[in-house]
Amino acid sequence: MPFLLSARPPAPPGPSRRAVLRGAAAAGTAGLLTACAGRRPDAVLDADATPWKRYAGTTLNFISENTAPTAAIAADLKPFTELTGIRVNIVTLELSALAQKVALDFASGNGEYDVIYADPYLVLAPYAPAFADLRRFQEDSSLPRLSGGGFGDFISTHLDAAGRFEDRGKVLALPYDCPTMVWQYRADLFAKYGARMADDLGFDPTPSDNSTWEQYYAIAEWFNSHAREVRYGTGHQAKQHDSLMCDFSNLLWAYGGDYFADGPRVGRLGTTDPGRCLLGSEEAIAGAEFYHRLLRIADPGSRTWDWDGLGAAFRAGRIAMCPNWHEYAASNEAALPGKVGYARLPKGPARSAGMYGGTGIAISDVIPARRQQAAWLFLNWATAPKTQVSNLASKVGGGTPTRTSVYELPSVVAAERRPSKMPNMLSAQAVTAAWKTANIGLRPKIPMWGECDTAIYTQLSGMLAGDASPAAAMKAAAGRIDRITARGWVN
Known part of the structure; x- marks a missing residue:
């Protein structure tokens, strides 16, 4: 998720000792791209060398979620090593295990990790200081x-949401x-069924900025009944x-609806004091009611899928459409070449909104100054335009x-059309529309978001299982979140 950045506020409480130890045990079984070295001596410094070569001989440890850019960088670290003389050990973990490893490293003061994949919600907000x-x-x-252009070259919402707190x-x-x-x-x-769907449904089904969620529902129902190529019209990551x-x-x-008042600010810059949860509002309940109705006609497998399961089902030809992360475009193109389209998500009564899940990379303030300077070289290189084009x-x-x-590069603009050597760019128009201020969906960036997230998906899962009505699920989630954020309100 994107990477953003007086006196420092007091550090919020970290996870319990039991949670940290449990996470450390889980992390021990995770896959490593490169085994992480033990605690190292201070960085090598040659003050007479050119700036990029000043820390030649240093080894940095980078801890990351197993994401697409890290996979690309791990596959081709040679240019960085040749440029700087610095070696980088990369450790990849599932996100919750990563967050607990980082928490333990900060709490111990060991400074095991120099460069950190700072998820805004589980890492950056809780441990900003x-x-x-x-x-x-x-x-x-x-x-x-x-x-x-320095910091100004990063997309502004990304720099705020992923880089600041x-x-x-x-x-x-x-x-x-x-x-x-x-x-x-x-x-x-x-394309095959468009004219027939338009006649049956009374509107043009082609995904566009004018498409609504009610129309999405009608299209999904139509596919359920009329298309043999797929089993269901829609699928979801509803595990x-x-x-x-x-x-x-x-x-x-x-x-x-929203999770808290002033949602755009809470999502973009973050806060330690979000106020009362708004999930019990009429708007939030209306959104839950529609979601409940939509999942009743979706592929039943939806309740067992996360984003990877949903992506696999779509590529296997099981469903006609779905909301999912745009970076599946590359694997979609490999499995269904030329057959997949991308659009901004449909609009509801208030707006269109697409969840943004970006993250930044950061430098630990626990490590010595020379190691921080060596780590800066890696951050600089890893996010440089040339590296980002190579990753694409x-x-x-x-x-x-x-x-x-x-x-704005001609080669990148050209890649938005097939045939494309940068298949993720096939979704670029949909993504840039989703990044507009009016459309971007930013979850709350608060230190206690991990526990709030669990409360939300636990209540939603009960709703989908028939254990609670949408209104009851939303109100229960709101009450739990208020207790988590320690505001003490009662419904």
């Missing part, structure tokens, strides 16, 4: 500065990936998991650029 303010490296004349002045992380939920659909089937919260949030926002074309399916200048 433990990250270095990147402005001091950008302003240090002895270090290489960011190319291409509360204080607009500080930059704590650089936007590194930017998965965003868009409407993915079988363009070949819409009792973070994915369920993501899937539902698109409808929550579309119907005018990676054979392992690299991430999507977070810099404005990359989207």
Whole structure:
């Protein structure tokens, strides 16, 4: 999720000792791209070398979620090593295990990890005081500065959402990936059945900025009854998991609901004091009622799928359309070449909203100053326009650029059309529409979001199982969240 950045506020409480130990045990079984070294001595420094070579001989440890850009960078670290003489050990973990590993590292003061994949909700917000303010490296004349316009070249909503916490002045992380939920659909089937659907439904079914969620529902029902090529019209990532919260949030926002008052600010800059949860509002309940109704006609497998399961079902030809992260475009193109289209998600009574899931990479403030300076070289290189273009074309399916200048390059613009050597760019028009201020969906960036997320998807799962009505599920989630945020309100 994107990477954003007075006196520091007091550090919010971290996870319980039991949670940390449980996470550490889970992390021990996770796959490693490169085994992480033990605690290292301070970085090598050759003050007479050129800025990029000053820390040659240093080894950095980078802990990351197993994401597309990290896979692409891990597959081709040679250019960075040749440029700097620095080796990078990359450890990849599932996100919750990563968050617990980072929490343990900060609590111990060991400084095991130099570069951290700082998920805005599980890592950046809870541990913001433990990250270095990147402005001091950008302003240090002895270090290489960011190319291409500096911080201003990053997409502004990404820099805020993924790189900042509360204080607009500080930059704590650089936007590194930017998965965003868009409407993915079988363009070949819409072309085949479009005229017939239009006659039967009374509207043009072609996905567009004018499409509504009610029309999406009608299209899904039509496919259920009329198309032999797919089993169901729509599928969803409705497993009792973070994915369920993501899937539902698109409808929550579309119907005018939100998690807290001033949702755009709470999502973009974050806060330690979000106020009372608004899930019990009429708008939130209306969004839940529609989501409940939509899931009743969706592929029944939806309740067992997270985003990966949903992506696999779509590629296997089981469903005609779905909301999912745009970075599945590369794998869609490999499985269904030329058959998939992308659009901004439909609009509800209030707006269209697509969940943004970007994250930044940050530098630990626990490590010595020289290690921080060496880590800055890696952040600088890993988010540079040249590296982002290389990632786009990676054979392992690299991430999507977070810099404005990359989207203006002729080769990248050309890749938005088939045949494309950068298949994620096939979803670019849908994604850039979803990133507009009016459309972007930003979950609350608060230190206690992990526990709130669990409360939300637990209540939603009960609703989908028939254990609670949409209104009861929303009110129960709101009550639980108010207790988590310690506001003490009663319904």
